Amino acid sequence: MEDEVFNEIVYVISQLVSWIAALAIIFGGVVPYIPQYRDIRRTQNAEGFSTYVCLVLLVANILRILFRFGRYFETALLWQSIIMITTMLIMLNLCTGVRVTNEVSTKRRSFTAADSKDEEIKVPKKFFLDFDWNYFWVWSRFVDYLQCVLAFTLVAAYVTYLLLDSVLFVETLGFLAVFTEAMLGIPQLYCNYQNKSTEGMRLKRTQGQGHLPETPALEPHFCSYLVLTFLIKMVLMWTSGDTFKTGYFVLTQAPMQFWICGLLQVFVDIAILSQVYYYSRYPQKPASHTTHTTSAKAL
DSSP states (O other), X not given: OHHHHHHHHHHHHHHHHHHHHHHHHXXXXXXXXXXXXXXXXXXXXXXXXXXHHHHHHHHHHHHHHHHHHHSOOOHHHHHHHHHHHHHHHHHHHHHHHHHHHHHHHHHHHHHHHTTOTTSOOOOOOOOGGGOOGGGTTOOSSHHHHHHHHHHHHHHHHHHHHHTTTOHHHHHHHHHHHHHHHHGGGHHHHHHHHHXXXXXXXXXXXXXXXXXXXXXXXXXXXXXHHHHHHHHHHHHHXXXXXXXXXXXXXXXXXXXXXXXXXXXXXXXXXXXXXXXXXXXXXXXXXXXXXXXXXXXXXXX
């Protein structure tokens, strides 16, 4: 009797842990974008967020969903992709609206300065159906992004349908899906190496979000300590999240592509963490006030 009660308790606890882990996998990836969304909406400034992050994650998660038709994996991972696609579309909608509004405001100010009030203010429109690669992914309407995503999904789905019986194609599709997402940290790693500094991570990450607001008024050594502490915590959060995700892949026996690319993400996080320590301990150049380009990891 006692053994049955004990086994029942263990079963309930294991199920609870499993549900919590699944929820963390489903929603954990979109949590960092919530403060980013609120910040862009509050400041009406989307310069700190690259919409190419949305492009990469949309492609990766659409391919992952198609991969499931050829190779089964956990339903939680399927929902993770659906939630991420929805989140990226929401971010695109906000960023497009903010960018177009700012372009109109800038144009209006320039006309006002030139005393050209009688002229109609016009901002050049860029549309997906123009098929102009010079303006790819910088269109003027959110509907153009939807058209592009829909076109890519239909083409990818049709090709997948034709080649679904090919093991090589299915495995390659799965690898491309997770490898694309795993590469998000590489631009940040390369940027840090190229600039011999992690300053760009600090500036972009803290811009408009209230982090270290009084830093310029602090003593230089204390300021450097605060920045280093902040960056280490930030990268450790990336590392812990990617480690948890990779562990989930292994424990749930997800396809090999998932945990291999998960390990790659962890290694990239560790490499960036090493850069944060090395470049703060052994500065390669004088501190600059130039804001560098950041990757999705820093957002």
